[in-house]
Amino acid sequence: MVDKxxxxxxEKVVGRQNVLTEPADLLLYSYDASTAVGRPEAVVLPGSxxxxxxxxxxxxxxxxxxxARGAGTNLSGGxxxxxxxxxxxxxxxxxVLEIDxxxxxxxVQPGVVNLDLQxxxxxxxxxxxxxxxxxxxxxxxxxxxxxxxxxxxxxxxVTINHVLGMRVVLxxxxxxxxxxxxxxxxxxxxxxxxxxxxxxxxxxTEMVLRLRPLPEDSQIVLGxxxxxxxxxxxxxxxxxxxxxxxALEIMDRQTIAAVEASFPSGLPxxxxxxxxxxLDGLKESLDRQAERCAEICRELKAREVAVGRTPEEREKLxxxxxxxxxxxxxxxxxxxxxxxxxxxxxxxxxxxKIQEIERRHGLRIAKIFHAGDGNLHSNILxxxxxxxxxKRAEAATAEIFRACAELGGTITGEHGVGxxxxxxxxxxxxxxxxxxQWKVKSAFDxxxxxxxGKVLPERAPRGAEA
Amino acid sequence: MVDKxxxxxxEKVVGRQNVLTEPADLLLYSYDASTAVGRPEAVVLPGSxxxxxxxxxxxxxxxxxxxARGAGTNLSGGxxxxxxxxxxxxxxxxxVLEIDxxxxxxxVQPGVVNLDLQxxxxxxxxxxxxxxxxxxxxxxxxxxxxxxxxxxxxxxxVTINHVLGMRVVLxxxxxxxxxxxxxxxxxxxxxxxxxxxxxxxxxxTEMVLRLRPLPEDSQIVLGxxxxxxxxxxxxxxxxxxxxxxxALEIMDRQTIAAVEASFPSGLPxxxxxxxxxxLDGLKESLDRQAERCAEICRELKAREVAVGRTPEEREKLxxxxxxxxxxxxxxxxxxxxxxxxxxxxxxxxxxxKIQEIERRHGLRIAKIFHAGDGNLHSNILxxxxxxxxxKRAEAATAEIFRACAELGGTITGEHGVGxxxxxxxxxxxxxxxxxxQWKVKSAFDxxxxxxxGKVLPERAPRGAEA
Numbered sequence: 053m054v055d056k057x058x059x060x061x062x063e064k065v066v067g068r069q070n071v072l073t074e075p076a077d078l079l080l081y082s083y084d085a086s087t088a089v090g091r092p093e094a095v096v097l098p099g100s101x102x103x104x105x106x107x108x109x110x111x112x113x114x115x116x117x118x119x120a121r122g123a124g125t126n127l128s129g130g131x132x133x134x135x136x137x138x139x140x141x142x143x144x145x146x147x148v149l150e151i152d153x154x155x156x157x158x159x160v161q162p163g164v165v166n167l168d169l170q171x172x173x174x175x176x177x178x179x180x181x182x183x184x185x186x187x188x189x190x191x192x193x194x195x196x197x198x199x200x201x202x203x204x205x206x207x208x209x210v211t212i213n214h215v216l217g218m219r220v221v222l223x224x225x226x227x228x229x230x231x232x233x234x235x236x237x238x239x240x241x242x243x244x245x246x247x248x249x250x251x252x253x254x255x256x257t258e259m260v261l262r263l264r265p266l267p268e269d270s271q272i273v274l275g276x277x278x279x280x281x282x283x284x285x286x287x288x289x290x291x292x293x294x295x296x297x298x299a300l301e302i303m304d305r306q307t308i309a310a311v312e313a314s315f316p317s318g319l320p321x322x323x324x325x326x327x328x329x330x331l332d333g334l335k336e337s338l339d340r341q342a343e344r345c346a347e348i349c350r351e352l353k354a355r356e357v358a359v360g361r362t363p364e365e366r367e368k369l370x371x372x373x374x375x376x377x378x379x380x381x382x383x384x385x386x387x388x389x390x391x392x393x394x395x396x397x398x399x400x401x402x403x404x405k406i407q408e409i410e411r412r413h414g415l416r417i418a419k420i421f422h423a424g425d426g427n428l429h430s431n432i433l434x435x436x437x438x439x440x441x442x443k444r445a446e447a448a449t450a451e452i453f454r455a456c457a458e459l460g461g462t463i464t465g466e467h468g469v470g471x472x473x474x475x476x477x478x479x480x481x482x483x484x485x486x487x488x489q490w491k492v493k494s495a496f497d498x499x500x501x502x503x504x505g506k507v508l509p510e511r512a513p514r515g516a517e518a
Numbered sequence: 519m520v521d522k523x524x525x526x527x528x529e530k531v532v533g534r535q536n537v538l539t540e541p542a543d544l545l546l547y548s549y550d551a552s553t554a555v556g557r558p559e560a561v562v563l564p565g566s567x568x569x570x571x572x573x574x575x576x577x578x579x580x581x582x583x584x585x586a587r588g589a590g591t592n593l594s595g596g597x598x599x600x601x602x603x604x605x606x607x608x609x610x611x612x613x614v615l616e617i618d619x620x621x622x623x624x625x626v627q628p629g630v631v632n633l634d635l636q637x638x639x640x641x642x643x644x645x646x647x648x649x650x651x652x653x654x655x656x657x658x659x660x661x662x663x664x665x666x667x668x669x670x671x672x673x674x675x676v677t678i679n680h681v682l683g684m685r686v687v688l689x690x691x692x693x694x695x696x697x698x699x700x701x702x703x704x705x706x707x708x709x710x711x712x713x714x715x716x717x718x719x720x721x722x723t724e725m726v727l728r729l730r731p732l733p734e735d736s737q738i739v740l741g742x743x744x745x746x747x748x749x750x751x752x753x754x755x756x757x758x759x760x761x762x763x764x765a766l767e768i769m770d771r772q773t774i775a776a777v778e779a780s781f782p783s784g785l786p787x788x789x790x791x792x793x794x795x796x797l798d799g800l801k802e803s804l805d806r807q808a809e810r811c812a813e814i815c816r817e818l819k820a821r822e823v824a825v826g827r828t829p830e831e832r833e834k835l836x837x838x839x840x841x842x843x844x845x846x847x848x849x850x851x852x853x854x855x856x857x858x859x860x861x862x863x864x865x866x867x868x869x870x871k872i873q874e875i876e877r878r879h880g881l882r883i884a885k886i887f888h889a890g891d892g893n894l895h896s897n898i899l900x901x902x903x904x905x906x907x908x909k910r911a912e913a914a915t916a917e918i919f920r921a922c923a924e925l926g927g928t929i930t931g932e933h934g935v936g937x938x939x940x941x942x943x944x945x946x947x948x949x950x951x952x953x954x955q956w957k958v959k960s961a962f963d964x965x966x967x968x969x970x971g972k973v974l975p976e977r978a979p980r981g982a983e984a
Binding site for chain 2: 152153154155156157177199201209210212213222226228229230232233234235236237238239240241242244245247248249253265266268288291292294296333334336337339340341393394395396397425426460461462463464465466468469473477480481482484485486488489491492493494495496507508
């Protein structure tokens with residue numbers, strides 16, 4: 053429990069102004085962008101690795117759970133303090149410590165906002181590839197904790213592919229260095245282990261990021277389809293032919309309607325799907341690819357195909373997609389977001405199943421897909437305060453996960469497990485397989501204080517392991 | 519100890535013909551391609567995951583160490599049974615279980631030879647990107663255990679980027695599934711943890727590999743330089759300009775001499791370096807890049823620059839590089855191979871230091887570099903049986919590692935740690951950082967029977983962790 057004595061100990065570490073215990077303050081840190089909620093006993097805002105270490109040590113000595121937090125845009129409950137304790141907010145640790153242009157590396161603190169970093173890099177012709185939809189507010193620390201994705205991760209890989217080293221405060225309060233600036237490191241891949249571990253193995257307080265040059269040029273192809281399946285088939289065919297677009301996104305009718313209601317961009321309202329294909333690379337490599345993508349769309353009976361070559365044309369075609377999530381949220385602020393994933397060729401089948409689930413429950417599901425890697429975002433709209441509606445949305449979520457798992461897929465492509473998907477881990481892993489993950493958790497966090505209740509379902513009773 | 523009783527137990531699992539205990543047989547399995555040696559007590563050749571599990575369980579119950587082994591091409595001692603026990607040779611488990619062309623996945627057993635897989639895939643327009651120099655003989659299981667690289671890993675990433683799922687026999691003999699066929703999996707990245715763990719956390723008996731389409735076309739640019747530094751600078755400048763060649767390789771004078779002695783390809787013997795640049799991708803993307811690479815070579819005063827566009831021209835330019843390792847080994851069968859790595863911009867400085875070390879010790883060091891990712895192979899030639907010569911070679915190795923570590927680099931880019939580099943881990947990690955790796959080892963292998971003595975230096979005495 054965070055009593056006066058603990059509070060004074062925390063204040064001694066970070067200064068009085070950086071320990072919050074007023075109810076109004078605690079409320080602000082009691083949720084994230086998922087439906088998970090939990091009231092912390094205190095919020096601490098450290099300013100350095102050393103301060104984080106001392107705060108964690110104070111918690112460890114007293115058996116108090118702690119949750120690291122960035123901007124709180126987490127979609128799966130990962131940053132909500134569902135078991136109380138101390139929230140360690142890393143927003144003050146927001147410095148870019150180094151940009152090494154020639155070696156294409158950056159060293160950053162966890163509180164750096166993704167888009168702020170991108171802006172600093174763009175002037176130097178570089179980028180940090182992960183570009184989650186939340187990038188205007190979400191932090192690099194959160195991106196790393198969740199192994200975040202984004203539209204351009206199709207070609208360039210999700211966050212795990214772009215983090216090379218880190219400084220970590222272990223749940224004991226000890227500070228460790230994993231990895232470094234070069235690509236590969238001897239020994240076990242502890243950097244890979246930390247990325248996506250949602251703060252359950254420790255708190256990352258500094259990261260070495262791999263940067264890439266911005267592409268020289270890009271083109272956008274937009275296809276408008278009468279059926280979702282045709283759009284999915286087009287996406288699948290593009291990849292099967294050996295092309296690797298930077299992004300390959302599908303929006304369904306519900307999402308188009310939401311976009312046109314809030315940010316009209318002239319998309320027709322009577323179609324089922326829009327497929328957006330972004331190709332990037334050297335100037336001369338784009339024309340033939342764009343032409344072939346357009347051809348594939350036409351072969352699959354696209355009603356309309358547009359190609360954007362100039363920055364203005366491209367921006368116009370991208371804008372609908374970019375505003376899709378916000379527009380959908382505007383349509384219904386109560387929304388269950390999920391990011392089930394299936395093998396690429398199973399997309400049409402998954403879409404049929406999701407539509408069937410939608411109809412059967414009488415729900416509206418706005419679908420935005422990273423189709424290239426089979427990452428299907430089903431945003432299930434429901435009426436806030438309507439318990440029955442919420443239950444239907446939850447039932448549909450479970451059915452979508454089950455259907456995708458049965459198709460050889462998984463329950464998250466980029467949003468993490470948090471609290472919201474813990475119960476679905478058993479769709480993918482046997483109790484024994486989950487026990488193997490617990491081995492890692494217990495090795496790093498024997499007390500179980502680092503973001504408890506997240507990622508792994510409660511430990512199987514003894515004997516289940518055999 | 520493997521006595522008659524144990525032997526019978528093993529025979530019961532895999533059949534009599536698959537348990538070897540004759541001295542002549544044991545000798546064959548007592549070394550790998552490094553200088554490490556150790557006599558096993560028995561060699562077992564299981565034919566299935568279940569058999570591997572039963573063999574491991576038999577060892578675990580009796581406290582007998584075990585070492586998994588593929589083709590034994592390991593360059594760091596990883597597959598040598600330096601602490602005796604049982605060698606589990608996976609060569610019989612050499613089936614390609616599935617090739618899913620559309621989803622670009624393959625499921626293979628560990629004993630599949632890398633090049634055999636490549637040949638099966640090439641007919642389908644696909645490839646498994648990791649292409650270690652040993653690919654004609656080395657197995658996918660070994661590639662995974664060592665997180666192997668290869669020339670084309672510059673653009674496409676080393677093995678860890680191409681393995682999505684696996685079946686693993688834990689050191690307890692239990693069978694677990696990690697990951698799967700889609701790109702990302704919820705929970706901790708145990709697949710990433712296993713890749714490169716050199717059999718110290720368990721034995722991988724089945725792997726889901728990520729495949730990629732073969733590039734449509736490629737071109738080779740070859741630059742001949744008067745100094746190694748100029749070649750290194752050219753490599754660095756190519757990347758800094760935002761190009762991403764498929765391969766970027768440097769050979770030094772010693773290597774050129776070795777190649778020309780064994781497989782003459784017309785390279786001049788009076789130059790210090792050859793830089794080989796391979797560009798791949800869509801046909802129309804190559805000309806301008808090749809031209810620019812040639813220009814950079816000329817700017818850095820290359821004596822000669824050649825561009826290969828047809829398959830014949832390309833083969834001619836690549837052939838020298840391809841035969842380099844074998845040719846060097848022919849020059850001096852006693853050779854210490856190391857693969858220290860530095861940040862790309864530090865290549866010229868690292869080269870100066872390596873040349874200085876070479877001179878000071880009066881050694882011949884044949885250098886073959888994956889220059890694009892700063893991976894510097896210094897093949898130190900010495901006279902077999904000449905103890906003093908060997909000691910000098912060892913001293914030079916240590917100095918090269920130290921120099922590269924000081925430049926922000928590391929002690930291995932792709933060959934693993936094994937036994938040969940265990941003592942150099944302390945150049946990179948503090949005892950406390952190594953202790954964090956031991957946490958993982960102990961969680962999976964509390965008895966310490968899985969390939970003991972590899973990867974991690976002996977555990978620090980208690981108290982060192984704090």
